[in-house]
Amino acid sequence: MIQEMNKRSEAILRYIVDSYMSTGEPVGSRTLSKKPGLNLSPATIRNVMADLEESGLLFAPHTSAGRIPTQQGLRFYVDGLMEIGDLTEGERGEIETRCKTAGHSMESLLDQATTMLSGLSSAAGLVIAPKTDKPVKQIQFVQLDARRILTVMVMQGGLVENRVLEVDHDVSALNLSTAANYLNARLEGKTLLEAQTLITEEIRSKKVQLDTLTAELVEKGIALAPPSGREGHIIVRGQSKLLDDVKALEDLTKARQLLATLEEQKTMSLLLDAAQAADGVQIFIGTENNMFEHSGWSMVISPYKNTENRIIGAIGVIGPTRLNYGRIIPILDYTSKVMQKIIGS
Secondary structure (H helix, E strand, O other): OOOOOOHHHHHHHHHHHHHHHHHOOOEOHHHHHOOOOOOOOHHHHHHHHHHHHHOOOEEOOOOOOOEEEOHHHHHHHHHHHOOOOOOOHHHHHHHHHHHHOOOOOHHHHHHHHHHHHHHHHOOEEEEEOOOOOOOEEEEEEEEEEOOEEEEEEEEOOOOEEEEEEEOOOOOOHHHHHHHHHHHHHHHOOOOHHHHHHHHHHHHHOOOOOOOHHHHHHHHHHHOOOOOOOOOOOEEEEOHHHHHOOOOOHHHHHHHHHHHHHHOOHHHHHHHHHHHHOOOOOEEEEHHHOHHHOOOOEEEEEEEEEOOOOOEEEEEEEEEEOOOOHHHHHHHHHHHHHHHHHHHHO
C-alpha cells in the first residue's frame, strides 16, 4: 500500500510530519483541513489518516485524537517526501568562520565544530575525533615570547596539532632548532607515544648531550602527546538539548541512558562503522541504529576525511526522532567539507 500512495495521501503525510517536527504534538483532521492547498474536508482527511495508520505510517497517542508519524512514517518521509534546504551564504560563511577560528589545532577544530553543530541544529552535536596514533612527520618550535613556545606537530596524513608550552627559563633560537632537530631525528615513523620512553631514557641516562634548556624543551615537547591516546574519543556538546523534549519520567530515563551510552568507548566504534557504511550524510531514525534501540532518538552523521581521502572521524547530530532532517543534512555536509579543507591545508 505504501508504494501505491497517491498524491493526496503524500500531501497529508507531509503536512503531519512537518507539523510534528515543528511542534512535537499530534495533528488532527480539523487542523489539516485549514491548511492552504489541501482543500479537503475533515471527514476526507480522517479517512486518509486511517489508511496511513493502517499502513503503519501514523499512529494515534491515547491522549489525543490526532496522529503522529511512526518510525516507518518518518523513514518514508525522509526517503521520498522531504525537501532538503540550501544553506544561505550567511550560514556557509558562519560555518567557515567558526571552523577557521580554531586554527590548525585539531582539538580546537573539533570542539568548535561540535558546539556549532549543536547551535545550528538545536540538538546535541557530536564529533568523533581521529585516532592520535599517527606517526609524526615533523615537529617545530616557534617562539612566542621568551618563555612561551608554540609546538607545531605535523602528523602523517595531514593532521596538525598546535600546542603552547611554557619553560622555566629564557630560551634562544638555537635551543629551539636543536630541540626540533633532535626530536625529528628520533620521531621519524613513530608516534609521540612510542617515542616518549626512548627519548626520556636517552636524556636521563645522558646517552645524548643536550644542554639543560634544550633537554627541557625536548621533554616538554614529547609530553604534549594528545591526551586521548590511541583510541580516539567522542566530543558531545548541547547535551541539555536532549532534555528539551522530555515530557515524562520514562523519557528522562531514556535521555540519561543515551548520555551514558555516549560515554562508552565502544560507542565510538559503532558510530564510525555507521559513518563508513555509505559515502556522505546518513540518517538513522530510532531503532535503525542499535545504539538507540531503547532510547527513541535519531542520529544524522557524516564522515570527514584526511588528505589521503581516508575516513578518520565523523560529525553528527543526535536528538528526538522529530529532528529537522532537511535542515541538518546540508549543515553536516558543508561542515564536513570545511573541516576536510582545514585538515588538508
